[in-house]
Amino acid sequence: MKVSYIISILILAVYIFGSNASxxxxxxxxxxxxxxxxxxxxxSNPTETYEFYTLPFCKPKDISYKxxxxxxxxxxxxAVLSDYQFPFKxxxxxxxxxxxxxxxxxxxKFKEAIGEYYYAEMIYDDLPIFSFIGTVDETDPKNPKYYxxxxxxxEFDYNKDQIIKINIDTEHIKVIELSDQEEIxxxxxxxxxxxxxxxxxxxxxxxxxxxFPKELEIHWxxxxxxxxxxxxxxxxxxxxxxxILKNDYSRYSKTDEEEDSDYQEDYGWKLVHxxxxxxxxxxxxxxxxxxxxxxxxxxxxxxxxLALFGIFYPNNGGNMYxxxxxxxxxxxxxxxxxxxxxxxNMGGTKWAWNIVLTATLFVxxxxxxxxxxxxxxxxxHSTVALPIVTIIEVLTIWLLVGFPLTVIGxxxxxxxxxxxxxxxxxxxxxREIPPIPWYRRLPCQILMAGFLPFSAIxxxxxxxxxxxxxxxxxxxxxxxxxxxxxxxxxxACITVALTYFQLSMEDHRxxxxxxxxxxxTVVFIYLYSIYYYVYISHMYGLLQATFYFTxxxxxxxxxxxxxxxxxxxSSLIFVKRxxxxxxxx
Numbered sequence: 001m002k003v004s005y006i007i008s009i010l011i012l013a014v015y016i017f018g019s020n021a022s023x024x025x026x027x028x029x030x031x032x033x034x035x036x037x038x039x040x041x042x043x044s045n046p047t048e049t050y051e052f053y054t055l056p057f058c059k060p061k062d063i064s065y066k067x068x069x070x071x072x073x074x075x076x077x078x079a080v081l082s083d084y085q086f087p088f089k090x091x092x093x094x095x096x097x098x099x100x101x102x103x104x105x106x107x108x109k110f111k112e113a114i115g116e117y118y119y120a121e122m123i124y125d126d127l128p129i130f131s132f133i134g135t136v137d138e139t140d141p142k143n144p145k146y147y148x149x150x151x152x153x154x155e156f157d158y159n160k161d162q163i164i165k166i167n168i169d170t171e172h173i174k175v176i177e178l179s180d181q182e183e184i185x186x187x188x189x190x191x192x193x194x195x196x197x198x199x200x201x202x203x204x205x206x207x208x209x210x211x212f213p214k215e216l217e218i219h220w221x222x223x224x225x226x227x228x229x230x231x232x233x234x235x236x237x238x239x240x241x242x243x244i245l246k247n248d249y250s251r252y253s254k255t256d257e258e259e260d261s262d263y264q265e266d267y268g269w270k271l272v273h274x275x276x277x278x279x280x281x282x283x284x285x286x287x288x289x290x291x292x293x294x295x296x297x298x299x300x301x302x303x304x305x306l307a308l309f310g311i312f313y314p315n316n317g318g319n320m321y322x323x324x325x326x327x328x329x330x331x332x333x334x335x336x337x338x339x340x341x342x343x344x345n346m347g348g349t350k351w352a353w354n355i356v357l358t359a360t361l362f363v364x365x366x367x368x369x370x371x372x373x374x375x376x377x378x379x380x381h382s383t384v385a386l387p388i389v390t391i392i393e394v395l396t397i398w399l400l401v402g403f404p405l406t407v408i409g410x411x412x413x414x415x416x417x418x419x420x421x422x423x424x425x426x427x428x429x430x431r432e433i434p435p436i437p438w439y440r441r442l443p444c445q446i447l448m449a450g451f452l453p454f455s456a457i458x459x460x461x462x463x464x465x466x467x468x469x470x471x472x473x474x475x476x477x478x479x480x481x482x483x484x485x486x487x488x489x490x491x492a493c494i495t496v497a498l499t500y501f502q503l504s505m506e507d508h509r510x511x512x513x514x515x516x517x518x519x520x521t522v523v524f525i526y527l528y529s530i531y532y533y534v535y536i537s538h539m540y541g542l543l544q545a546t547f548y549f550t551x552x553x554x555x556x557x558x559x560x561x562x563x564x565x566x567x568x569x570s571s572l573i574f575v576k577r578x579x580x581x582x583x584x585x
Contacts, residue, residue: 025125025201026161027088033163035086036066036079038121039383040113040133044538046469047547049383051078052120055113055133056106058083058098058188066123070325070393072318076384079123086124089158089194094151097188107178110134111146114178125163127204129154130471135175147175151189158194162201169193205313206475222459223479230456230486234493241497245578252582269503273579274427276503277420279346280511287348288357289515291339291413293565296558298331299324304484307477325394329401332359336409341417355410359403365557369550376546384547423580433507440505442513445498450520453490453563457483457521458528465532469539469548488566491518495567496574503575510571518567519560526556 027033039049053059066079083097102110114134122129131152137145151174157165176186199207252270269276280286303323306312312320339358340351348354370386377385438444460483467474474480495518499510529552533539539548 025163027163028161029089031088033086033088033125034066035082035084036123037082037084038077038079038123038128040118040120041382042116043119043132043471044117045541045544046471046539047076047384048380048541048543049076049078050381051383052080054381055118056102056109058100069318070322070390073387073390074321075318076382077318078383082122084122084190086154086156086192088161088163091193093191094189095191097190099185099187102184102186104182107181107184110148111178114146114148115144124166127163127166129166129168131168134178146178148178148186149173150176150186151191153191153193156192156194157197157199159197159199159201164197164199164201164204165207219463219476219479223483226456226459227482227486230452230490233452234490237493237497241500244500249581268506269500269578270582272431272503272506272508273424273582275431275508276510276575276579277422277424278426278430278508280509282512283343283346283348284350284354284357285361286512286515287339287343287346287354288361289561290342290565290568291335291337291358292362293561294338295328295331295335296562297565298334299327300484300562302327302331304477304481308481312477313475325397329397330405332402332405333409333412335359336406336411337413338409340410340413344414344417345420351410351414355407358410359406362557362561363398366554369554373547373550376543380543382543421576423576424582431506431508433509434505436505436507440501442516445502445513445517446520446523449494449498449517449567450522450524452494453487453521454524454528456486456490458524461525461528462532462536465529465536469532469537487521487563491521491563491566492570496570499571499574500578510575511568514571515564515568518570519562519564521563522556522560525559526552529556 037052040052040055041049053063060081060083064081066077066081068077068079085095110133114132114136117132118134119130119132122131132149134146134148137147139145151172153169153172155167155169156163157167174189176184178184248268248270252268303320306323311323335358336355339354343351343354370391374385374391460480463472463474463476464480466472495514498517499514502510502513529548533545533548539545
């Protein structure tokens with residue numbers, strides 16, 4: 001039933017998102033095609049974007065906004081129909097867009113924007129075009145010269161009646177110096193040249209990929225190197241644990257059969273068999289985390305599956321945002337089911353509180369982050385500020401779809417869950433825990449548990465960060481799937497090993513510890529995000545910093561829950577297995 005439900009979700013999502021990706025654009029010679037100007041902003045701050053006409057460009061007489069989808073709104077798009085006109089396959093030179101006068105304040109705005117390397121995004125036939133608005137000559141740092149681009153030569157590639165690629169010929173851009181005059185008369189012109197190509201329309205977005213063959217080969221080699229290293233380390237760890245367990249079973253068996261009074265007293269994980277299945281404190285919160293973790297595993301798996309189907313293509317991250325919202329709403333029943341199931345197994349009775357926690361434990365901090373970032377964006381008049389209508393729309397999806405499905409899943413989990421089926425009977429009173437060395441306590445476990453999974457994914461993190469927080473396009477979803485599988489396997493292995501060592505120290509409090517150890521990789525991910533912001537990126541300013549660090553915090557919270565669930569569930573299987581094979585008193 002679960003498998004068929006997930007397959008149905010994926011088919012529905014492919015239908016929703018695939019219909020737009022597969023449509024073909026056919027045009028007649030001379031047919032008019034709308035040309036939109038979208039956002040402008042400093043190149044170093046991808047999140048800091050503003051409407052195109054916040055700079056003193058000449059505006060159309062009637063402002064007409066492009067019909068924008070939900071995902072594009074979440075991405076911060078604000079496309080406006082421009083006076084640029086490019087009839088299909090019609091060439092021309094030095095066509096006048098407009099002529100107008102720049103006042104002193106307008107000249108200063110352009111200078112400040114050029115000094116911060118502002119770039120503009122334009123859209124033609126759903127293809128993005130990027131261009132800086134000008135350049136600066138800093139030969140004399142005390143007296144830099146600013147040049148505004150006033151002529152843009154556009155180049156188009158077409159295959160029969162379809163547009164394949166758009167580019168700006170940077171060698172033939174014309175500039176005008178912005179001096180300290182009171183006003184400047186400015187003429188904005190543009191030109192168009194068309195070139196025929198045999199490149200297929202269905203693959204045209206591949207031309208926007210920024211991986212060259214050599215870089216792609218290095219990327220694959222780096223990932224495969226990490227893959228084989230992780231396989232060797234996890235294999236070594238698994239063999240070591242199996243050999244230790246074999247010796248433990250042999251020793252425990254000998255202890256049971258030996259009746260010699262001189263035999264050494266027993267020790268190790270066998271002694272806590274009466275407490276190892278004692279349920280953890282804060283069962284309601286633990287159950288909610290566990291249920292949400294299963295939901296997040298399904299969401300990530302669904303997005304990766306859609307990516308392999310080719311639903312997401314470069315420079316159109318809006319589809320991925322929409323897919324995430326839809327999948328989150330539709331998979332809410334999974335979190336409700338899994339949370340209620342384990343909550344019943346642990347003897348919980350506060351069912352309403354369990355469902356509310358499951359539905360809001362992640363949504364609440366996410367809303368707080370969105371409101372904080374949105375407030376800053378509104379203050380800066382940035383296009384990344386979400387309209388109140390969009391916020392209400394997303395909340396309505398959650399209230400009318402996500403929350404009811406969580407309730408339905410919770411009812412199903414409560415009714416159809418079986419018994420916990422613990423192989424050992426829990427004693428009435430907990431066993432006293434002996435003193436534990438500092439290097440085996442939770443803080444040190446977090447460092448050990450998080451480092452190995454992070455070392456398996458840190459190479460891929462660089463490319464992901466460049467895509468999300470930079471201007472690169474990420475399209476190697478096959479590699480991303482492989483890295484995600486590696487991350488799950490390594491997290492499970494290292495958490496199981498640390499759980500065994502904890503039980504060997506006669507510490508039976510492994511439930512929360514295994515969850516925290518599983519999710520501890522996010523500590524290193526967030527530290528890497530700080531390193532990336534300071535030393536790799538060139539981002540700056542309060543707006544960009546607010547978006548970067550708050551959204552990275554919520555992303556790390558997302559993966560903490562996901563990986564924590566993986567760590568706990570793998571430890572649960574391991575603990576049940578070893579105590580099932582143990583002859584206990």
